[in-house]
Amino acid sequence: xxxxxxxxTLLYDKKCHGYELKxxxxxxxxxxxxxxxxxxxxxxxxxxxxxxxxxxDIDEQxxxxxxxxxSGKTELxxxxxxxxxxxxTKEDFFFKWICARKIDxxxxxxxxxxxxxxxxxxxxxxxxxxxxxxxxxxxxxxxLITGRLLHLEADLNWITQVENRQTKx
Amino acid sequence: MIKVSGLVKSFTQGKNITExxxxxxxEIEEGEFVAIMGPSGSGKSTLLQLLGGLDSPTNGKxxxxxxxxxxxSENQRTIFRRKNIGIIFQNYQLLNNLTVEExxxxxxxxxxxxxxxxxxxxxxxxxxxxxxxLNKKQANLLSGGQQQRVAIARSxxxxxxxxxxxxxxxxxxxxxxxxxLLLLTQFHKKNNQTIIMVTHDIFAAGFAxxxxxxxxxxxxxxxxxxDENYAQYLANFMA
Numbered sequence: 558x559x560x561x562x563x564x565x566t567l568l569y570d571k572k573c574h575g576y577e578l579k580x581x582x583x584x585x586x587x588x589x590x591x592x593x594x595x596x597x598x599x600x601x602x603x604x605x606x607x608x609x610x611x612x613x614d615i616d617e618q619x620x621x622x623x624x625x626x627x628s629g630k631t632e633l634x635x636x637x638x639x640x641x642x643x644x645x646t647k648e649d650f651f652f653k654w655i656c657a658r659k660i661d662x663x664x665x666x667x668x669x670x671x672x673x674x675x676x677x678x679x680x681x682x683x684x685x686x687x688x689x690x691x692x693x694x695x696x697x698x699x700x701l702i703t704g705r706l707l708h709l710e711a712d713l714n715w716i717t718q719v720e721n722r723q724t725k726x
Numbered sequence: 727m728i729k730v731s732g733l734v735k736s737f738t739q740g741k742n743i744t745e746x747x748x749x750x751x752x753e754i755e756e757g758e759f760v761a762i763m764g765p766s767g768s769g770k771s772t773l774l775q776l777l778g779g780l781d782s783p784t785n786g787k788x789x790x791x792x793x794x795x796x797x798x799s800e801n802q803r804t805i806f807r808r809k810n811i812g813i814i815f816q817n818y819q820l821l822n823n824l825t826v827e828e829x830x831x832x833x834x835x836x837x838x839x840x841x842x843x844x845x846x847x848x849x850x851x852x853x854x855x856x857x858x859x860l861n862k863k864q865a866n867l868l869s870g871g872q873q874q875r876v877a878i879a880r881s882x883x884x885x886x887x888x889x890x891x892x893x894x895x896x897x898x899x900x901x902x903x904x905x906x907l908l909l910l911t912q913f914h915k916k917n918n919q920t921i922i923m924v925t926h927d928i929f930a931a932g933f934a935x936x937x938x939x940x941x942x943x944x945x946x947x948x949x950x951x952x953d954e955n956y957a958q959y960l961a962n963f964m965a
Binding site: 670671673674675677678680681683684685688691692703706707710713720 | 900904908911912915928929932933951956957958960961962964965
């Protein structure tokens with residue numbers, strides 16, 4: 558999960574103030590936990606420094622509003638289209654997908670297709686590896702890889718389910 | 727080597743002719759493990775049946791180990807198959823009233839080649855597929871996974887160079903399917919048999935060296951792990 562991209566998603570097509578971002582980011586994360594308010598402001602500072610977010614005026618309740626710059630929109634869209642590698646634990650495809658849904662991202666199908674391709678590559682590589690390990694007698698690593706493959710199977714089924722629901726009238 | 731050229735198979739029903747296979751061309755090297763994937767009705771099982779000599783093509787040529795089985799009579803094909811090709815089916819196709827041991831030994835019995843030495847080999851096969859304690863049990867009293875183990879042992883009893891498997895894990899859950907696929911892989915590595923497996927399951931196809939993507943009666947693409955974009959091809963095909 559990335560607070561940076563969560564904030565950018567929320568600022569994609571509207572202005573928000575810091576507290577609003579905190580509430581909506583908690584909702585976006587769902588069961589994954591809550592974000593510390595301090596983390597929101599330090600991330601916002603970095604986004605402003607990097608010219609991805611623009612600080613705006615103060616609203617009627619004297620709260621500072623923020624919006625996403627054009628360069629921020631481009632970066633967010635690039636991030637959405639990048640398939641998530643499975644050896645990485647920092648990024649999470651489900652989070653990326655919910656960000657895409659939040660902004661009605663036009664290229665969601667392409668995003669799912671690319672992730673599916675990433676999963677399939679992993680499935681093919683790990684299946685070969687696990688049979689080699691078993692033949693060498695490495696039972697423990699064989700079982701660990703079998704576990705990873707079961708997770709990949711669930712991910713693949715989930716992507717297929719999302720695609721099937723997209724094509725429903 | 728298995729060589730298929732210009733293969734066509736049509737079925738006639740009344741005035742309707744359905745072309746199930748349309749100009750299939752294919753070469754499979756000795757010792758390769760190949761998976762054939764494709765949607766239901768795409769003709770992949772028909773192709774397997776023709777490769778196994780269970781049926782004859784409408785047109786085209788099939789060579790297995792240099793012998794043109796497409797030009798053989800039904801009787802010649804049967805003799806050739808018994809000696810050279812093992813077949814595993816999704817629904818096992820065991821003789822229900824026979825025991826594990828009798829089912830596995832059956833091809834030898836049918837050939838009239840079952841002797842003491844061969845029976846020893848049958849026992850070794852039963853051990854290899856992990857059914858030692860069940861060898862006197864009747865086939866219909868076994869679980870699906872156990873029945874498929876019997877079918878694998880039976881398909882190997884004549885030491886064929888080619889093993890054809892039509893959805894061998896289609897009726898099994900993931901963990902039983904895994905056991906069957908590992909068993910096939912172990913035999914493949916040990917005996918350097920050519921394996922051609924029809925499957926709709928990418929997790930089964932992952933065991934193969936090469937995947938043939940089959941659609942509308944013909945080969946859409948043949949992909950191997952060396953292809954840079956093979957995962958992309960698979961994703962597109964499965965979309």
